[in-house]
Amino acid sequence: MKISLTLNTATAQVQLRRWGGEFRQQVKTAVTRTLQQQAKLVQDDVRAHVASRLDVKRSVFLKGFKARVYDRDPARLPALLVKSAIPWAGIHQSGGVVASSKGKGLLIPLHGRIGRKRFKVMVQELMRGGNAFFVKNKRGQIILMAENIREHDKVLSGPKRRYRKAAGVSRLKRGADVPIAVLVPRVQLRSRIDVTGAVMDTVPKLAIAIEKSLLGLGR
Template sequence: MKISIRIDSVAAQAHLRRWGGEFREQVRKAVARAIATEATDIKQEVREHVAGKMAVAKKSFLKGFTAKVLAKDTKRLPALYVGSRIPWSGVHETGGQIGGRMLIPLHGRVGRKRFKAQVAELMRGGNAYFVKNAKGNIVLMAENIQEHERPLAGFKRRYRKAEGVKRIKRGADVPIAVLVPRVVMKRRLDVRRLVAGRVPRLAAQIESGLRRLA
């Protein structure tokens, strides 16, 4: 997202007409300082917004959202970057659809690598099978047997919590995951609106910094 800021201050415009040399470098530094002043608050607001709109399991997801000054190019004015280091986080801002058949863990979250390893272990042991439930969904099940106590432990714990049962009998079926043809991601974030709301304050900071160069 690109946001253009027009400075209407007569004094600021007069300085900009004197563009070049030492004054240009002073302007660059003043703009960078003004942006840096706002960047810290914007970063915090964005993280609070994400935490309020999503159930965040890992703090690293929140820390991926940042706001910082881009000022390495001396031929251009500094810019404010607001975004995330996590490439797929943008889907929560726009919404979207992920195609392809996927196994989605039931009754809670499981790390992708851990989930893959647990399912693979159950498959190798012949203790993972698909059934179609009353709603027509295809569900991956596993039998509660001693041989697979370790890979089943987490699934059983989350299943008991979700269903409100204290104990699962030996030999009982435990639902592991549901097989879906696609996943539809709803729009849950509005970082664009949040940042746009801070533009007037940012513009005022930049204008104030330029005025001090008079």
Template sequence: MRISIRIDSAAGQAQLRQWGGEFREKVRRAVAQAMASEAADLKQDVRSHVAGQMAVVKKSFLKGFTARALDKDPKRLPALYVGSRIPWSGMHERGGRIAGRMLIPLNGRVGRKRFKAQVAELMRGGNAYFIKNAKGNIVLMAENLKDYDRPLAGFKRRYRKAEGIKRLKRGADIPIAVLVPKVVLKKRLDVERMVAGRIPRLSAAIERQIGTLD
């Protein structure tokens, strides 16, 4: 996800070209300084917004959201960048649908790589099979066998907690995941609205900074 706010209207660019070289550079630096100052607060506000709207498990997801001033082109006024280095985070900003048959872990979250490895181990050993439940859903199951205690540990723990079961008998069936044809994600974030709401404050900060120039 990427949101870029540029305070660089045609009139502003024309004024920038009219200013003398030395003063123009001072203005550019002043704009960059004001943006950098506002970006620090905006970054924290965006992360707080994401944390409040989503059940964040890994802190790295929150840290992926950032805000910073872009100031590499000396011929242009700086821009304020707000976005995330996690490509699919934009799905939570807009909502959308992911098509294709997918296995979704039941009774809690599991890391993608770990889940894939656990399912592969169960499949190789023949201790994984699909059933259709009463609701018509295709569910991946496994038996509670001693040889598979390691790959099943997390699934058993989450299943017991969800169902209120203290202990599972050997040979009991354990639901692992559900097979779905698509996943629909609802809009959960509104980072773009938050950034747009900060433009007046950013504009005022830029004006104050430019006003300090000689």
């Protein structure tokens, strides 16, 4: 997901050519400096917007949204680029369908959240130990289960704790089945954030800041 905010309009370019070299460079320098000063404010506004719309558990997700100023082309005005370093962050902006690339379905953890890598390791360990099996519940859902046995107390500690909390029970008996995840063919995600709108909301403030930086130039 990339959102580019640029002041490089045809009218601005024509005006810069009329102004000439020295003054043109003064304008370019002033605009670049102002955008660099305002970039963090834009970045903070975007991160605040995302935090207000999503239940973010890891700060690294919010920190992935960054605003950077690009000023490499001497013939063009600088540009402010707002983007996310998280490759899949854009699906929260546009919505979409997530499906397995191999067509085998997706395992979605039940009763709480768990990191992707940690969840993968847990499932692999249960399968290697022969303590992972699928059942179909009354609603027709395919559920990955594991048995509450001593050998897997450590790996099942998280799922058991979350399941007890969801089921309202204080203790699970030995041998009881613990639901781990649900197997689904795909996941439909709706649009939940509007980073484009959050960036555009900052444009009036950017315009005022740039206008102030240009006052007095060339006089």
